Amino acid sequence: MEGLDITLTVLIGSAIFGYSIAFIAGFGRLAKNVFIRKFTTVYIEIFRGTSLVVQLFWFFYVLPGLLGIELSSYMIGVITIGMNYGAYMSEVVRGSILAVPKGQYEAATALNMSRFQRMRFVILPQAIRMMLPEFGNYLIQMLKATSLVSIISMADITYVGLLYRDANTSEGVAVFTMLLVIYFIIALPLIYITRRLERWASKGVATE
Amino acid sequence: MRWDWSTVIEVFPLIFDAMWTTLGLTIACFSTAMIVGAIWTALKRIKFKPFNWFISFVLEFIRSTPPLVQLYFLFFAWPMIPYIGVTLDPFTVAVMGLGVHFSTYISEIYRSGIEGVPKGQLEAATALNFSTRQKWTKIILPQAIPPIIPMLGNYLIIMFKEIPLTIVVGVAGMLTVAEVYGVNNFEYLEPYTIVAFFFLAMSYPSSLLIQWLEKKMNRRFVNKPDKKGKGVTAT
Numbered sequence: 001m002e003g004l005d006i007t008l009t010v011l012i013g014s015a016i017f018g019y020s021i022a023f024i025a026g027f028g029r030l031a032k033n034v035f036i037r038k039f040t041t042v043y044i045e046i047f048r049g050t051s052l053v054v055q056l057f058w059f060f061y062v063l064p065g066l067l068g069i070e071l072s073s074y075m076i077g078v079i080t081i082g083m084n085y086g087a088y089m090s091e092v093v094r095g096s097i098l099a100v101p102k103g104q105y106e107a108a109t110a111l112n113m114s115r116f117q118r119m120r121f122v123i124l125p126q127a128i129r130m131m132l133p134e135f136g137n138y139l140i141q142m143l144k145a146t147s148l149v150s151i152i153s154m155a156d157i158t159y160v161g162l163l164y165r166d167a168n169t170s171e172g173v174a175v176f177t178m179l180l181v182i183y184f185i186i187a188l189p190l191i192y193i194t195r196r197l198e199r200w201a202s203k204g205v206a207t208e
Numbered sequence: 209m210r211w212d213w214s215t216v217i218e219v220f221p222l223i224f225d226a227m228w229t230t231l232g233l234t235i236a237c238f239s240t241a242m243i244v245g246a247i248w249t250a251l252k253r254i255k256f257k258p259f260n261w262f263i264s265f266v267l268e269f270i271r272s273t274p275p276l277v278q279l280y281f282l283f284f285a286w287p288m289i290p291y292i293g294v295t296l297d298p299f300t301v302a303v304m305g306l307g308v309h310f311s312t313y314i315s316e317i318y319r320s321g322i323e324g325v326p327k328g329q330l331e332a333a334t335a336l337n338f339s340t341r342q343k344w345t346k347i348i349l350p351q352a353i354p355p356i357i358p359m360l361g362n363y364l365i366i367m368f369k370e371i372p373l374t375i376v377v378g379v380a381g382m383l384t385v386a387e388v389y390g391v392n393n394f395e396y397l398e399p400y401t402i403v404a405f406f407f408l409a410m411s412y413p414s415s416l417l418i419q420w421l422e423k424k425m426n427r428r429f430v431n432k433p434d435k436k437g438k439g440v441t442a443t
Contacts, residue, residue: 048411049407051370051371058400062396062397158280161277180278183277184272
């Protein structure tokens, strides 16, 4: 199947973009500045409130005309999936940072650490281990979401499969079974990693 | 491309009508998912190792493959499978595809609900000589169901947002209507924006409702120890 490279590059692209957005928006929700906080909240609610498919269509058909710029469908796929899942994952980032016990903040302040040092050396290392399993789950979600780019006619494996099926109608069962199996094979290592992360994250953490 | 209010007035009723299809489909899919999810949960409780592994594998497979491809499979490949294959109309494909996909998630929720009931409850029921049927209807389910209602609500919203996927098999939901209008009139801005607005307008209030429900449930179950034995405290 030739579409595999597209599926994987879209997955990697949107994962990197999505995680970055998640951190930016996650910190944005926690910012002291009211304006930043409101702005991020609006962004998150819009992207979580509307459907990914609708966003994909909107970005594909509307945005280029609205801004007068041409984006490749690869860029659109990565940006849409990244921004959508970034919005979901920012809640994970926010939740994990808030889940770090208050005493940790106070202790760090007592040690005369700056705000940045406190975040970098005390809070984040503890928050990240809570985030990672969730991030793994979202990675599998994103893998499933990459199949949507076939709707905006990108040649990922779903699209290639559809084309092949159109040419050889009698092999429909084989084509779509193959597709499902391929997606499952890509997802297997991700599932495994997520399970490992879950176990790792719950290890050695004192439960109050 | 400019925002044109006359287009909005023209296309708004069309999308509003299609909203009922989308909503009906959501309810149909969700009911299917709830029923099939219950079947999965029941099957997973059968204590026969190979069978258990098999069910887990099936669930994992359905969960980690894209619903889009599953819809294609049901629509294009299912009719060609010998003996059991029948041609399905788009609505049925959508209900079956999304219903079964989400049933795997729903069954996880059921499981967590059942496991959330402390073991002592079951033992106490046994000690009181309850029959298996009584144990389930009188002891376990009444305690397992209320805490999972907010979670089920969350999945209802998630599912609602997956419904536009059914555009690929041609169900006339909101997005499909918008696309048809867009193709015919070369106007994409207004139809798609209206669709996005509709989704936001419906899912945001419902998610607030769920949050409220969640808080209420938490308050009701304050200090009820969960399975790790640590108290759930209200914040």
